[in-house]
Amino acid sequence: AQKVTQAQTEISVVEKEDVTLDCVYETRDTTYYLFWYKQPPSGELVFLIRRNSFDEQNEISGRYSWNFQKSTSSFNFTITASQVVDSAVYFCAPSSGANSKLTFGKGITLSVRP
Amino acid sequence: DTEVTQTPKHLVMGMTNKKSLKCEQHMGHRAMYWYKQKAKKPPELMFVYSYEKLSINESVPSRFSPECPNSSLLNLHLHALQPEDSALYLCASSQGPGSYNSPLHFGNGTRLTVT
Numbered sequence: 175a176q177k178v179t180q181a182q183t184e185i186s187v188v189e190k191e192d193v194t195l196d197c198v199y200e201t202r203d204t205t206y207y208l209f210w211y212k213q214p215p216s217g218e219l220v221f222l223i224r225r226n227s228f229d230e231q232n233e234i235s236g237r238y239s240w241n242f243q244k245s246t247s248s249f250n251f252t253i254t255a256s257q258v259v260d261s262a263v264y265f266c267a268p269s270s271g272a273n274s275k276l277t278f279g280k281g282i283t284l285s286v287r288p
Numbered sequence: 289d290t291e292v293t294q295t296p297k298h299l300v301m302g303m304t305n306k307k308s309l310k311c312e313q314h315m316g317h318r319a320m321y322w323y324k325q326k327a328k329k330p331p332e333l334m335f336v337y338s339y340e341k342l343s344i345n346e347s348v349p350s351r352f353s354p355e356c357p358n359s360s361l362l363n364l365h366l367h368a369l370q371p372e373d374s375a376l377y378l379c380a381s382s383q384g385p386g387s388y389n390s391p392l393h394f395g396n397g398t399r400l401t402v403t
Contacts, residue, residue: 207389217376218329219394226389265330269389275344276392278330 176201180279187256188287194252195282197266201247203227206270208242208249213281214262222264225249256286275277291315294379294395302403303369309398311362311379316348320362322354323378331378337362338384369402376400 187193199208212221221235224241233240237254247264253260266279301307319338323329323331336344337356348382353365353371362379376397382390 209391211394216396217399218396219380219392221393222392224389224391275333275336277333277349281330 176203176270178266178277180266180276180282182282183280184283184285186287189258190255192226192252192254193256193284193286194250194283195264195266197249197251197279198247199249199266199268200247201268201270206268207278209250209267209269210240210249210251211267211278212262213265214259219265222251222283250275253284256284258286258288260284261286290380292381292393292395294377296400298399298401300401300403301366303371305369306365306367308366308399309364309379310376311364311395312360313381314360315381315393316359316383317381318359318384319390320356321324321380321382321383322364322392323380323394324363325378325397326376328387335364342370343396355368366400369400371402374401 179202182196206227207224209224212220212222223240230242230244239252243281263283264280265281267276269276296311316358321336322334324334325331333346335354340356340359351368355363376399379395379399380392382392
């Protein structure tokens with residue numbers, strides 16, 4: 175059985191604070207991909223990052239960074255110096271199998287206050 | 289701007305109406321998807337088309353009928369819906385079936401209200 179857990183439901187920070195969003199993916203698959211998507215209030219889902227199960231190298235892209243640790247099944251996402259425009263729902267979504275079946279976690283609502 | 293275009297953006301329909309949602313992409317993607325998203329919930333997969341053939345139907349009621357006329361277009365035909373079917377319907381595409389490393393590109397969605 176596969177299980178994706180986003181234990182945090184709502185996070186509120188003040189602008190310029192750093193914030194980390196947690197995701198845990200439990201699976202017996204040895205090969206899989208993990209994605210993060212952002213859904214701002216306007217509704218569209220925006221792809222942020224993709225990592226595969228063999229690549230534990232951390233990645234930084236501007237204010238965003240990702241930390242993947244296979245041993246703990248965690249794929250965490252950090253926003254540095256948050257901005258009001260970062261306010262959105264963030265979904266962790268694993269994908270495995272030949273049908274590209276993407277399953278979303280419950281999502282974390284991030285509110286960044288000015 | 290999103291590269292997946294969905295129309296209409298909003299739709300209000302009665303339970304006896306027949307309507308269709310449309311989705312179009314010109315990225316050369318060969319897999320297309322319909323997701324349903326209720327308020328404050330994650331998107332839930334409904335259908336997957338691979339090379340214009342239906343490959344996944346997540347036990348969706350027959351009042352939802354998907355159609356893929358060609359590799360760029362995806363429709364969702366609606367008939368005899370219930371108020372609980374009110375939701376945001378999201379279309380997505382990806383490079384190809386069997387490539388589960390391909391990110392999905394989503395449209396802005398159609399917000400459907402069934403009265």
